[in-house]
Amino acid sequence: MQNSFDEKILEEADTWLKLGQSVVLATVVQTWGSSPRPTGSRMIVNEHGDFSGSVSGGCVESAVVRECLDLIQNKTKCKKIEFKVSNESAWEVGLACGGEIAVYLETIQ
């Protein structure tokens, strides 16, 4: 169910921040076709590459972590990335389900 008050990703982000970590919030902002997670799904990533939550069924999380680490290193505020149907040349970051998603990354600052 969408945006449950019980969902604790933002609370976890707050805990990480209080531990002095850098945190990037990744949110599914658009979906096309059969995307694995609905719009509004979230994950958080810190500078060590630890992550919590999800934006897909495990298909693109590793790429999202890498992008988030770049964001932290380059002190960039935000970025929007799109993931499309997987093919052989982009096997690692494709969506095997055939959907497309746009994920918005923003540092919490």
Added chain:
Amino acid sequence: MQKEILQQVLLLKKEKKEFAIVTDLQTSLNYIYQPGTVLSDKIQLEQKKIEHAFQARTNGMLEGTELFIENYHRPIQVVIVGAVHIAQYFCEYAKHLNFEITIIDPRGYFASAKRFPDIKIINEWPNEALTKVNIDHNTALIALTHDPKIDDPAIQYALKVKCFYIGALGSKKTHENRCERLEKAGFSREITSQIHGPIGIKLGGRSAPEIALSVVSQLVSEVYKRK
């Protein structure tokens, strides 16, 4: 996201207030929308679109803008009559599903805070207890005692206020007897056919956690059917 906004969001979530986070993807600035309030700054121009998306409970990009809206609505109220073993598993499974659960059971030894940590418990007979909960068509009522003394008044109440989901534990025969009693009390077959009895989707299991799982599954499916 700005840290101050995150703190505001956490507070609103804690207080279970309805709100939305609006993010400008170009600037990465976030704004909080609460129903009935006028928005400030740049996003004021999009107030109508924001209100519409909030009422429609749709997360997503606002058409023709670079604004993303994410809505937080109040949890769906679930009233369980009968603080039985199945109810314990139900509460366990329902933890992450945005339900606000109230348990009613006049039997104090069943409905104890120890058995149901963090759940609202009303230790009274349904007729008194139900007046203390705001039950309406947005409420789901689950009767689990299979004791007519306790279940029947609650089911009658739920039928009258048109709860969107009414489920009652018991075999086909128990349920048939229940419907007959309700008929005598003035509820037509058409009305009693709205009750999910025997409760739950068919999983095949008979243990308490398996029945609880089948009830949670049915409830989630009914929530989406309603939309």
